[in-house]
Amino acid sequence: MTTSAGTSWLTGKSHAVRTFLRMRRWLRNGNEVWRRYKRSEPLPAFVFRRGFTLHHGSGDDPVDLLHRIFADREYRQFVARVTGVLVDIGANIGAAMLDWTSLSASLEVHAYEPDPRSGAMLRHNVSANGLTNRVRVFDEGVSRSNGTMPFWSVDLSVLGTAYGAEPPHPDAQRIEVSVIGLDDVLGRLATRTVDLLKIDAEGAEVDILEGASSESLDRVRRVILEYHDNLVPDAGSRCRTVLGRHGFRMREQPLAAGLGLLYGWK
Numbered sequence: 001m002t003t004s005a006g007t008s009w010l011t012g013k014s015h016a017v018r019t020f021l022r023m024r025r026w027l028r029n030g031n032e033v034w035r036r037y038k039r040s041e042p043l044p045a046f047v048f049r050r051g052f053t054l055h056h057g058s059g060d061d062p063v064d065l066l067h068r069i070f071a072d073r074e075y076r077q078f079v080a081r082v083t084g085v086l087v088d089i090g091a092n093i094g095a096a097m098l099d100w101t102s103l104s105a106s107l108e109v110h111a112y113e114p115d116p117r118s119g120a121m122l123r124h125n126v127s128a129n130g131l132t133n134r135v136r137v138f139d140e141g142v143s144r145s146n147g148t149m150p151f152w153s154v155d156l157s158v159l160g161t162a163y164g165a166e167p168p169h170p171d172a173q174r175i176e177v178s179v180i181g182l183d184d185v186l187g188r189l190a191t192r193t194v195d196l197l198k199i200d201a202e203g204a205e206v207d208i209l210e211g212a213s214s215e216s217l218d219r220v221r222r223v224i225l226e227y228h229d230n231l232v233p234d235a236g237s238r239c240r241t242v243l244g245r246h247g248f249r250m251r252e253q254p255l256a257a258g259l260g261l262l263y264g265w266k
Contacts (some may be wrong), residue, residue, distance in 0.1 A: 016038075019034075019037070019063065019067070020034050022066060022067065022070075022071045023037070023066070025049075025071075026046075026048060026049060026066060026070055026071065027046055027047060027048060027049065027066075028047045028048070028049050029044060029046070029047045032044060033046060037063065042058070043056070043062060043063070046062050046066065048070075048098075048102075050102045051102060052098045052101075052102050052129045053125075053128060053129060054093070054094070054095055054098060054125065055093075055121060055124055055125050055128060056093055056121065057093075057117065057121050057157075058155075059117060059154075059155040059156055059157045060092075060093055060118075060121065060157050060158075061156060061157075061158060062095075064158070065092075065093075065095040069095045069096050069099055070095075070099060074253075074261060075096050075099070075100075075198055075224050076099070076100075077224075077251075077253065077261070077263055078251065078263050078265070079196065079222060079224070079263075081103055081104055082100050082103070082104055082107055082195050082196045082222075083104050083106055083107060083195060084106075084107070084108070084192070084193065084194075084195035085107075085108050085109075085110065085189060085192055085193070085194050085195055085196075086100055086107055086108070086109045086110070086194075086195060086196045086198065087109075087110045087112075087185060087186075087189075087194050087196070087197050087198065088109055088110065088111040088112065088198050089112045089142045089185075089197070089198065089199045089200070089201050089204075089208065090112070090113065090198075090199060090200040090201035090202065090204070091111035091112060091113045091118075091122055091137075092113060092118050092122065092157060092158060092200070093118055093121040093122050093125060093157065094111065094121070094122045094125040094126060094135075096198060096200075097109050097111055097122075097125075097126075097131075097135060098125060098129060100196075101129075101131055101134060101135065107134065108134055108135075108136075109131075109134060109135040109136070110135075110136050110138065110185070110188065110189070111126075111135055111136065111137050111138065112138045112140055112141065112142050112185070113137070113138075113139065114139065114140055114141035114151055114160075114162075114177035114178070114179065115151070115153055115157060115160045115177075116139070116153070116175075117153070117157060118157045118160065119137065119139050122137055123137050139178070140177070140178045140179060140180055141162060141177050141178070141179040141180075141201065141204065142179060142180060142181070142182060142185055142199075142201065142204060142208050143162070143179040143180075143181065143204050143207045143208065143211065144181060144207035144208070144210065144211030145179075145180075145181045145211055146179065146180045146181055146184060147178075147179060148176050148177065148178055148179065149162050149176070149177060149179050150162060150174050150175070150176060150177075151174070151175050151176070151177040152164070152167050152168055152169075152172040152173070152174060153172065153173050153174075153175050154167075154168055154169045154171060154172045154173075155169070155171045156169060159172075159202070160202065161202035161203050161204075161231060162177070162179075162202075162203065162204060163202060163203025163204065163228070163231040163232055164203065164230075164231045168202075181208075181211050181212065182208050182209070182211065182212040182216055182217075183211075183212060183213050183215075183216050186216045186219060186220075191219075192219075193219050193220075193221060194219055194220045194221065195221050195222065196221070196222045196223075196224065197220045197222070197223045197224075197225075198223075198224050198225070199223070199224070199225035199226070200225070200226045202228060202231065203228045203231035203232045203235065205225050205226070205227055205228070205232075205235060205239055206227075206232050206235050206238045206239060209238075209239055209242040209243070210238065210242055212242075214246065217242070217243075217246040218246065221265065221266055222263075222264065222265045222266070223243060223248065223262070223263070223264040223265075224261065224262070224263055224264075225239060225261070225262050225264075226255075226259070226260070226261055226262075227239050227259070227260055227261075227262055228258065228259060229258035229259070230257075230258040230259065236252070236260060236262065239262055240252075240262065243262070243264045247266055248264035248265060248266055249264065249265055249266070250262060250263060250264045251263045
């Protein structure tokens with residue numbers, strides 16, 4: 001009979017083995033990263049075998065990004081390659097951007113990140129990887145309309161959000177950030193089509209889609225978004241309603257209670 005403590009130990013051991021194997025597979029400096037990781041020491045930049053480097057700060061979680069974005073391919077399910085224009089809303093420090101640009105030499109990225117600390121690291125990753133001619137960074141959030149809104153900035157950068165009545169973490173600080181609507185995001189592209197719209201904006205997904213015009217959504221070929229029912233009531237179903245109304249076929253991948261990924265294409 002396996003006790004709960006024994007099950008927990010086995011789960012932790014399995015996660016450690018998987019992390020070690022993935023570091024070895026994906027990173028040129030995987031052995032060094034693993035040594036520091038298991039000693040709970042500060043981690044070096046992740047040097048990927050595909051030729052790019054993910055720099056990160058003390059408030060970032062590059063191991064989680066390695067698992068979710070690269071190994072589990074959360075933002076590349078059902079999509080082999082993206083060419084043309086990628087609009088990355090909630091770009092964080094640029095992990096998804098680096099994943100996509102390493103697969104397509106012609107891809108142009110418009111990346112939006114309202115958190116100042118994440119935005120600074122995002123710009124550093126763009127510059128350090130020689131992508132300044134292909135990636136434009138905007139220090140803005142995207143929401144229902146243009147203006148400003150309060151934002152919870154959190155030491156663990158992936159938890160930053162403008163949504164939810166309570167702070168997402170005890171260390172969260174309230175700041176004011178600039179936001180624009182999706183219509184103006186696409187307006188910066190003139191009449192060009194968006195090959196992929198990626199949204200990981202911690203609750204903003206509903207305002208982004210519900211605030212967009214039909215003309216804007218008609219210019220988007222594919223959508224990948226993370227919905228947060230825990231931050232905005234019925235976020236997933238409301239996003240599905242908007243996308244369905246504009247001709248998107250969809251697949252859904254639940255991640256946890258009230259949290260999941262929604263993939264849409266025409």
